Amino acid sequence: MLCRVTDVLVQAVDLVKRYPPRNRRDTGFTAVDGIDFSLHRGEAFGFLGPNGAGKSSTMRMIACVSPPTSGTLRVLGMDPRKEGQRIRARLGVVPQDDALDRELTVRENLLIYGRYFGLPKQVIAERGDRLLEFAQLTERGGERVEALSGGMRRRLTIARSLINEPEILLLDEPTTGLDPQARHVLWDRLFRLKQQGVSLVLTTHYMDEAEQLCDRLVVLDSGRIVAQGSPAELIATHSTREVLELRFGVGEQGTALEKLRDAGVHDRLEELPDRLLWYTAEGETALAVVHRLGLSPITAMVRRASLEDVFLALTGRTLVD
Incomplete structure (x- = not known):
């Protein structure tokens, strides 16, 4: 039964994502196999598991870019199958790949992304100033993205995802490919976001990242949840x-x-x-x-x-x- 508590921002019950065969020799596969979870307002919730565990498929369903095969999913009280556009307007998404326009400047990337949400240029400029300060990129605002380091581009991607002031921020493998110092800087930015009231949902295969950032998490393996709880609870129970x-x-x-x-x-x-x-x-x-x-x-x-x-x-x- 779905929970009706107002602070539940995302809830899944028996959620399944099955991909059809791509050709006659392919049998298709089930990426997410009947999972239950919920995200509460103001918390950081994680999906932990190796590549192929179903983490990204679950995030794509929450982000309303891939419909569930079966089960029930509610995001901000709405059905992604029917109200995807309304949901996406209230989400921030940080994909695995930055997908920034490297030929444009840092500020121009924020401007273009803000226009996707129909925001006035003045509003984008005001929010952009705050976001660049938050991402420690103020002095880089006029530079082309191609001149930024990997860590800087990742922080810009997070800043860009916040231009619409989302209630939920989805982060898919946020620090993959970054050196240890850049990872710690990014963790600090995400921790500050949580303190500001933004709810976080992240996928990761870094156990230290999950321990640092997540209030609660589920451990996925082959599309199924094999354990869930806080990092401390999971360690105490299973080790x-x-x-x-x-x-x-x-x-x-x-x-x-x-x-x-x-x-x-x-x-x-x-x-x-x-x-x-x-x-x-x-x-x-x-x-x-x-x-x-x-x-x-x-x-x-x-x-x-x-x-x-x-x-x-x-x-x-x-x-x-």
Whole structure:
């Protein structure tokens, strides 16, 4: 049953997106397979999962550019199938690809995008000043987009998406391809937006990004939700407090794993191609056991559990597989 609470901005019930066959040999595929979720006003909500999990397909349905195959979807209380234009007027969209006009200046890009919404030039100019300041691009307003760095272009794309003062901002893989410093600058801008009351919906396959930005999230795998909750809740439910990462020389990892199991280690052990993970409440205690068994890892690191560990526990693979 759909929730009638006024602060629910997006709600999906048994949402499905199925793509038809492209040719006689193709059988088609189901990108989103019966998922339920909701976005509440003022929160940051995330879809976490690897490529092909159904994240972008879900975002396209929310953005009213791809109709659901079945199920129920409401965005701002409206049906995207029937009222897509009204919904889009109240959304901001940051796609994976910037789609900026690189031959035009920064301000000209804002002007053209604002005109799509029918905004007067004076309104666009006033909002543009505020948005360029917000995006730390004021001094670049007269430069062509092609002269900007990747991080600057991403911030401009976000500024452009805010020209219509949207209630919901959709961000599809917002920091893919950016260096660590540019990612942190972008996180700061998004955090400020949330403080200003803009509701955020984002997709990402970066677990640290989801932990930094999301109040709640769902973990998607093969079009289905395998877990949902706050980052802290998911980690507490599906992982231990700490993880001991062990890296061994070529051919030594299998022997090390066998020794740990023969020694009666009952904690969860995960063998990845490049390292061995020991999930435990006390990482340093586990490391002492490793040394007592005469094992000599090349590197050993105790860290807190993350959302990537959650995904590995739920699906048997890492987020970047």
